[in-house]
Amino acid sequence: MDQRLFVKGNEAVAMGALAAGCRYYFGYPITPQSDIPEFTARELPRLGGTFIQAESEIAAINMLLGASACGMRAMTSSSSPGISLKQEGLSYMAGSELPGLVVNICRSGPGLGGIDASQADYFQAVKGGGHGGYRLIVLAPHSVQEMYDLALLAFDLSDRYRIPAMLLGDSVIGQMKEALIPHPRAQVELPPKDWAVRGKQEGAPQRVVKSLYLGDGELEAHNWRLHERYALLEARETRWEGLHTDDAELLVTAFGITARIAKSAVRMAREAGFKVGLLRPVSLFPFPREAFRTVTLVTKKVLCCELNTGQMVEDVRLSVARDAEVYFYGRPPGAGSLPTPEEFAEQIARYCGGAA
Template sequence: MKGNEAMAEAAIQAGCRHFFGYPITPQTELSAYMAKKMPKIGGTFLQAESEIAAINMVLGAASAGVRAMTSSSSPGISLKSEGVSYIAGSDLPCVLINVQRGGPGLGGIQPSQADYWQATKALGHGDYQLLVFAPSTVQEMVSLIFKAFDKADEYRMPAMILADGMLGQMMEPVEFPEKAEVAKVEKPWATNGHQGKRAHNVVNSLYLQAPELEKHVVERFKRYDIVKANEVMVENYKMEDAEVAVVTYGATSRIVKSAVNSARALGIKVGCIRPITLWPFPEKEIAAAADKVQKFLCVEMSMGQMVEDVRLAVNGKKPVEFFGRTGGVIPTPAEVLEQIKKLAGK
């Protein structure tokens, strides 16, 4: 399946029955798939009048306790950012998909990873985080959709799949579970009708008294500490004896692994660390690698964003170099190999 369509089918199998979106390349096939499929299964597909409207519809559906999702690409995610902040401030679970394109501005429709900062640091105003998953294959897109819905429900927070135009448009073999198991999560907070059996539930993100707002934010960050302790996902590739570690994520990791294999054939001891969760970020795992390797190289389809988190995790123990292409230009294995050879002194 094509990546965009695989994510849509995975969301349906994960129990999503409410999708609100607005078309933008390179994720439009996802919306189109939902438009075809949702009416056949008793679900809701609604193309909103704007990205702003779509995210607020997600807020409303999530308030009622149902699994709701939206998808977009970089400029559209920017428009949704205020609504995402409202969702986080209301402690609501939902899933967002960003199939990144080049920027800033309208930029281009080619693949990019220049939304890392937006996803992990600043998707909307205020003190909050969201779960951010970065798949590298179409199969992983599917598995991470299931996880995103489950973890969003578990921690009552929004979750994002941070993909890119390459993965969204790529077609690969993919397997779905024979019978998808949708986690049953009690949602006693949902505004789904009290039937005279309980007090009214109110979903809200407004707290006019400063101490009350501080209390809610502090409690939320205690929950984030639990997420950081339990939900980090990272892949180590040929790191057992590595002297150089290449840190990369998403589609770029496919290119890096090819370069690592070529470098190994030349006798260079190099490995790859791939964060699968960009938030929570695998700080401890990278810090541990800094005690073993001699140098780090961070490779991204941007001018350098994740590299700052890598440098924070390394904490000055070892040098961290950067190589990136941007504007929709995809780095080649040969380019990455040259960077590895430079670091290895070859």
């Protein structure tokens, strides 16, 4: 018997965070992610950790800021409307170069919208949802196992680059159950947190965690430093999954739950004789631009599928080789609008030129 568990995506992401050594959770209840605070409320006290149900999303992200400023691995989670409230804190964390994990189990909007799966918060996640021109590390799990694995990776990347990380999930990935093989955190060497506050010792330099830079040229230099780190992320840390890309005449691209649906569609289309491949970005920031460029040197047609009216497709268009055509198929999120594999397969057939 293998050591496979059968758990929800929301539970898996919480388990992954705990395996990553996260001992601080601050959050506020919102559907469809409340399994995460429920799990951490139960498990963290047993591990000597801290769980606080904050008075607001805003308070929660700022508690995370405080714990992270002390050098601790800490997290919060929410869903779209709650993530909007956290943008102020995220901007301050980005400006203060603080690591930390924010899980966004997206639901549909705008406004109160609904509780159905959505990918309409892609822009907010990858373009810096708050003020000031910063970026987050954004990873998009497409399975329960990846909810766990990417939580571990997110903490390592966030600590290494001192950039807050977001896992961009959705209510299907959060609520569905699959097999999970838990595993301990990989022992990677990370830079010491010699910036964290701890109480200034006699003779030691004062440590200040801040985002205010008022001196001539200070803020510009600070922003260039952040920008260089984002460039370093792009050079080193893009992640994606490719499927049948070698002989593909049409490349389908999608992330998260949409990529799962696309995988079935690609399988159906292959069985019907269409030469179709899949490129699934796992890191949405940094975006796997080079992977798109390389594949589209040969494959000249790209179909981007999303559960929104077209967001990632903009990054795809900026990434492909100049003579590649990029098509979009998507639906705005809401009850009953979750696309099916059959629907994507039809679109594939359409762009592959009808019947095989």
